[in-house]
């Protein structure tokens with residue numbers, strides 16, 4: 001039974017049991033309404049609402065969004081609870097999130113285990129709290145704190161919630177027993193039902209200007225997103241309108257959000273993230289290996305960031321570098337990074353010390369004899385990697401997993417330099433590795449299922465989103481990035497300035513424009529990589545000649561104070577540099593390119609369609625398991641706006657027919673083989689299928 005009601009002497013207990021997270025599906029809502037009717041009519045003096053399983057209600061059932069809303073709605077459930085004429089106490093464990101927290105706000109008192117947390121994460125799904133949250137929370141904790149909670153979507157722990165006045169009591173021990181004791185205390189005190197709806201918000205607590213400036217900040221922090229701004233409107237309504245009208249205002253904004261493309265995209269990403277770690281071909285009997293200690297080779301920025309990712313999850317790391325000097329530098333950088341987290345208040349000194357202490361430096365490969373998994377993060381050269389792997393093969397124990405962090409190189413070839421290719425896998429982290437959530441797990445030809453399963457489980461354990469990729473040049477993310485980066489170069493030589501290209505993509509919602517990313521990463525990286533390639537491998541010179549010319553002028557990007565832009569040495573503010581425009585014009589002349597004005601629309605289309613077309617090829621070749629995996633890669637590794645759902649979801653929203661037409665037109669105009677429409681895209685359009693249909697058939 002999803003919801004049960006039990007009378008225990010003078011107390012009524014409403015118990016919700018809808019695994020895994022007690023989501024408020026239609027059956028649960030109906031069950032609560034039935035229980036409320038029983039509770040109202042019996043002789044009990046107070047009602048406790050409690051949940052079975054690992055958590056209090058974690059929200060509305062996300063699967064129901066986008067389908068016709070079935071009664072009773074959550075606002076109806078909440079109104080019924082709030083209107084009970086005896087005290088109703090929510091007893092919280094785990095996470096009371098979204099609709100679950102709104103339900104708790106409709107109860108008259110709230111108690112929780114100290115390990116619990118509460119939050120309104122709707123904004124992360126392109127929604128707003130639509131069951132009274134925007135009206136009740138500011139009445140309870142004030143406008144500013146409520147706005148912060150709702151627009152960030154962040155959870156707060158029980159202690160903070162108690163301080164803010166969200167919770168009335170916290171305790172350790174058996175939740176139901178403690179909650180019942182608390183309820184009896186309330187009865188003894190003669191406590192009355194305490195409805196938040198009857199509280200008022202002082203008029204002077206947040207004025208018109210404060211709302212305006214809050215909106216302005218959100219425009220920056222949540223650029224392009226609709227839901228955060230609507231949350232502000234709802235809170236304004238909470239201040240300016242009677243409760244009932246405020247609720248109606250909130251509900252209509254909520255319904256707008258539910259129907260919005262942004263929310264559909266964010267819900268897609270929510271489920272895609274959870275699906276990504278699953279590998280359908282692996283038998284259920286395969287269990288991940290135990291991983292207790294990690295080795296990392298290379299104490300550079302990448303190796304250090306990877307080491308921090310494991311230390312942050314409490315996993316000890318041996319960090320190895322070929323020189324004492326390199327090791328010292330690497331360890332010092334880790335210390336500095338933890339110091340920054342402490343100064344920003346993200347970690348306590350003690351936590352930072354504990355984490356640093358989990359990282360032990362070494363210069364001797366012998367120190368890796370007992371690690372369970374080792375990740376190589378050395379210079380991107382096949383010769384160097386092969387040497388490292390044959391050394392690891394000698395020193396690491398049997399059963400240890402040998403992983404490479406290569407971004408492009410052939411993992412099959414790396415595996416072949418060991419006597420245990422079944423234990424070799426790619427673990428491609430993204431810079432800064434301690435921050436970025438994406439982890440590409442690259443399965444080579446011989447990688448065993450057990451090793452893949454271990455890598456996926458380990459990725460989740462350290463808080464990453466692991467995505468499986470097959471072996472090809474650049475795997476999923478960088479293979480697509482090459483197409484996108486090429487269009488940035490071509491748009492430049494054909495007539496667009498760097499600032500136009502960057503602002504078009506920023507306006508679309510990308511975290512950064514492609515040329516700013518180049519300046520941040522350093523233009524010398526691509527330059528050096530190209531030096532190792534033959535002319536044929538390098539491809540069309542128009543797609544790299546400007547970058548090469550800038551490097552040869554010493555313009556290596558931000559670190560040199562100049563790249564595609566010039567940077568103020570003090571503020572690091574960027575500005576357009578006429579020198580760069582001269583370089584672009586000169587290269588255009590050299591390659592006989594007739595420059596013209598490019599529209600913003602053309603720039604945007606070319607960048608996005610380049611990603612999408614390659615995405616379809618990657619899917620067709622089986623390099624990615626599913627379209628959603630590609631979306632997760634782009635959102636978590638490349639700054640693609642989550643509220644557009646990733647390149648493949650975005651293609652679906654634009655309509656595959658339209659996408660195909662535009663790619664065909666680019667192919668006709670340019671004759672370039674890379675614009676030949678992907679076979680899978682053509683097939684889906686010809687058969688009138690969507691990407692979802694295709695996933696259904698394949699997997």
Ligand code: COA
Nearest residue numbers: 020021023058059060061062063095097098099121122274
């Ligand atoms: N509706 C429907 N299903 C939900 C859900 C919801 N609100 N919240 C979680 N689930 C499902 C997940 O899809 C997953 O299903 P699966 O096992 O079939 O993939 C399962 O519950 C467990 O979720 P998961 O995120 O893997 O577990 P966790 O322990 O890491 O995290 C939560 C639990 C509740 C913190 C997390 O799931 C979460 O943040 N949920 C969303 C909460 C939310 O946004 N609520 C507001 C909705 S408007």
